Amino acid sequence: MLVLVPADTDLDDAAPASPPTPDAARDALGAADALLLKVAAGDQRAFGELYDLIAPRMLGLVRHVLKDHAQSEEVLQEVLLEVWQTATRFDPNKGRAVTWMLTMAHRRAIDRVRSAQSSRDRDVKIGIRDLDREYDQVAERAEIRIEHERVATALNKLTDLQRQAVELAYYGGYSHSEVSTMLGVPMGTVKTRLRDGMIRLREELGVAS
Amino acid sequence: MTHKGEYTDEGFDDAAIDAMSDEEFAEVRTALGLAVPPVSPNPEIKAALLARIAQTPQLAPLESPEADAPRIAPAVSSSDAAVSESRAPGPAERRASARWLQRPAIVLTAAAAAVALFVAGVFAGDVLRGGAPEPDQLASIIAAPDVTTLVSEMAGGGTATLIASESQGLSAMVFDDLTPLEAELAYQLWYITDGVPVPAGLVEVSTDGPTVQVLQGTFEAGTVVGVTVEPASGSEQPTTEPIVAIATA
Numbered sequence: 255m256l257v258l259v260p261a262d263t264d265l266d267d268a269a270p271a272s273p274p275t276p277d278a279a280r281d282a283l284g285a286a287d288a289l290l291l292k293v294a295a296g297d298q299r300a301f302g303e304l305y306d307l308i309a310p311r312m313l314g315l316v317r318h319v320l321k322d323h324a325q326s327e328e329v330l331q332e333v334l335l336e337v338w339q340t341a342t343r344f345d346p347n348k349g350r351a352v353t354w355m356l357t358m359a360h361r362r363a364i365d366r367v368r369s370a371q372s373s374r375d376r377d378v379k380i381g382i383r384d385l386d387r388e389y390d391q392v393a394e395r396a397e398i399r400i401e402h403e404r405v406a407t408a409l410n411k412l413t414d415l416q417r418q419a420v421e422l423a424y425y426g427g428y429s430h431s432e433v434s435t436m437l438g439v440p441m442g443t444v445k446t447r448l449r450d451g452m453i454r455l456r457e458e459l460g461v462a463s
Numbered sequence: 464m465t466h467k468g469e470y471t472d473e474g475f476d477d478a479a480i481d482a483m484s485d486e487e488f489a490e491v492r493t494a495l496g497l498a499v500p501p502v503s504p505n506p507e508i509k510a511a512l513l514a515r516i517a518q519t520p521q522l523a524p525l526e527s528p529e530a531d532a533p534r535i536a537p538a539v540s541s542s543d544a545a546v547s548e549s550r551a552p553g554p555a556e557r558r559a560s561a562r563w564l565q566r567p568a569i570v571l572t573a574a575a576a577a578v579a580l581f582v583a584g585v586f587a588g589d590v591l592r593g594g595a596p597e598p599d600q601l602a603s604i605i606a607a608p609d610v611t612t613l614v615s616e617m618a619g620g621g622t623a624t625l626i627a628s629e630s631q632g633l634s635a636m637v638f639d640d641l642t643p644l645e646a647e648l649a650y651q652l653w654y655i656t657d658g659v660p661v662p663a664g665l666v667e668v669s670t671d672g673p674t675v676q677v678l679q680g681t682f683e684a685g686t687v688v689g690v691t692v693e694p695a696s697g698s699e700q701p702t703t704e705p706i707v708a709i710a711t712a
Contacts, residue, residue: 283497294521301516302610305509310501318499327508331515338516342524353489356496361484398501405498423483424495430481445482452482452491461490 283307286351294341301338308352309334312359319363319427329366333359364427408458416451419444506602510675513605514624514637517612600633600677607631617707623690625709627682634682636690638674641666649695652678655687655708660701666690686711 286307292300312333317326337355344354409417415437422433430448434441482488604610607628614624621641627634636652644650650666664679678688689708691701 294524296521298513298516298612299608299610302509302513302605305512306606309509310503311497311499313502313504314499315496317502326502327504330504331508331512334512335515335519338512338519339521342521349489350493352497353493356493357489360492360496364483398497401494402498402500405494408494420482420495424492425499448482452485452488455491455494456488459491459494461494 283311283352286355287346290337290341290344290351290354291346293338294344304337305334308355311352312356315356316359316363318425319360320367325366325370326363329359329362333362336362360424367427368429404459408455411458412451412454413447415439415443416447416454419448420451420455423448506605507675509605510601510626510635510637511673513610513612513626514614514673517624518614518622601635601675603631604628604633604635604677611711613709613711615707615709617690618704619706623707623709625688625711627688627711629682629684632681632683633677634688635675635677636666636688638666638668638676641668641674643668643670644692647695648692649697650706651691651693651697651701652676653687653689653691653701653705654678654680654682655689656683656685660689662697662699663688665693665695665697684711 286304289300289304289307293304309330313326313330316329316333317323320326320329333355336358344351409420412420418437419433422428422436423430428436430441430444433448434444437444439447483492604626607630609630610626610628612624612626614622617623617638619642622639624637624639625634626637641650650668652663652666653660654663655661661680664676666674666676668674682688687708687710689701689705691698691703691705693702
């Protein structure tokens with residue numbers, strides 16, 4: 255789903271227009287909306303198909319935040335059971351199924367990492383460059399790689415402080431005050447940079463608000 | 464909306480502008496999430512989840528006046544299975560050995576489903592520790608387009624879930640809470656077709672969580688899957704009353 259970026263957002267922007275590559279990874283996940291609606295009707299086979307589609311993406315994200323594989327698989331199960339139970343409340347008019355489900359997975363991963371005692375000394379290598387390293391270790395389908403490159407490129411358009419704040423908050427699950435301490439800047443600055451970073455990313459990625 | 468860098472440090476209320484939860488950035492967060500390399504879960508997780516959802520009710524839609532009232536999830540192939548009280552069979556029923564071959568699968572009550580939900584959080588890890596001798600077969604069952612699940616209570620407590628695929632000719636049983644047996648005894652699986660039981664292998668009981676066991680032999684629709692307690696070496700014919708029997712459509 256590519257959205258044309260309004261011209262006025264490009265005025266002070268050295269970045270090129272929306273990338274020419276089609277959003278293949280998202281297209282592949284486009285079936286999730288119809289499947290989730292079937293799941294909402296109690297269709298267990300549709301749940302199986304939805305699982306095949308979304309579970310590897312969820313586990314990738316959750317494990318990236320949590321690091322621990324066993325814990326990540328537990329969270330994956332909790333999230334997918336929640337998907338089953340609450341599919342009846344998914345509203346396709348308010349957003350896409352993939353967004354609805356990944357939001358759940360991300361929230362639960364962050365809840366888990368913040369509640370875990372070990373969260374204070376967990377690995378801080380959470381940036382996009384570490385994702386590059388992970389990618390080097392696996393042979394991925396081209397459209398997934400393209401999606402990754404698109405986000406990596408967009409992140410590189412941010413200022414260092416914006417990018418660090420976004421990466422720590424999203425991939426690391428760190429709170430504003432933790433990010434503030436880690437980066438050695440006031441909390442208000444973190445919030446501002448985070449928001450600026452997300453606005454900039456939204457423009458670069460050409461996704462709807 | 465797209466003006467940048469105009470904010471001051473004092474300009475934000477903490478709760479109002481959290482970019483990590485603000486609806487405004489949901490699509491951006493999704494893109495960040497999809498940029499992470501996918502990781503394939505262990506096939507047992509899907510099997511465990513399919514067993515879970517078969518006995519977990521879904522929430523009522525928000526528009527409904529009785530929102531939050533649980534709705535019983537229909538089992539995929541239980542349309543012809545009678546919904547009965549979930550209770551352990553009495554002694555008379557236990558003696559009625561002929562009947563167990565036809566005993567229908569039970570659709571769990573909401574209360575039982577709530578219990579199932581409760582243990583779901585630790586389910587994945589437990590299953591993984593449970594030992595899975597046939598991961599490839601299990602994977603092909605749960606990946607099959609015609610996979611179906613049927614839940615039944617066991618005599619003496621706990622639930623058994625049959626996960627079967629006719630196209631694959633395979634089935635597996637997931638036991639919630641299987642009591643370990645003395646060393647000289649074993650749980651034995653049976654495929655019963657037209658009243659004739661055929662041995663389908665022994666169950667390797669997981670001592671610290673749900674047990675997943677793929678059945679030996681070929682699954683066919685209409686077959687009854689049963690479990691009995693037998694000598695540890697297994698039997699040619701069932702020698703005790705079944706603790707559970709699940710009839711398939």
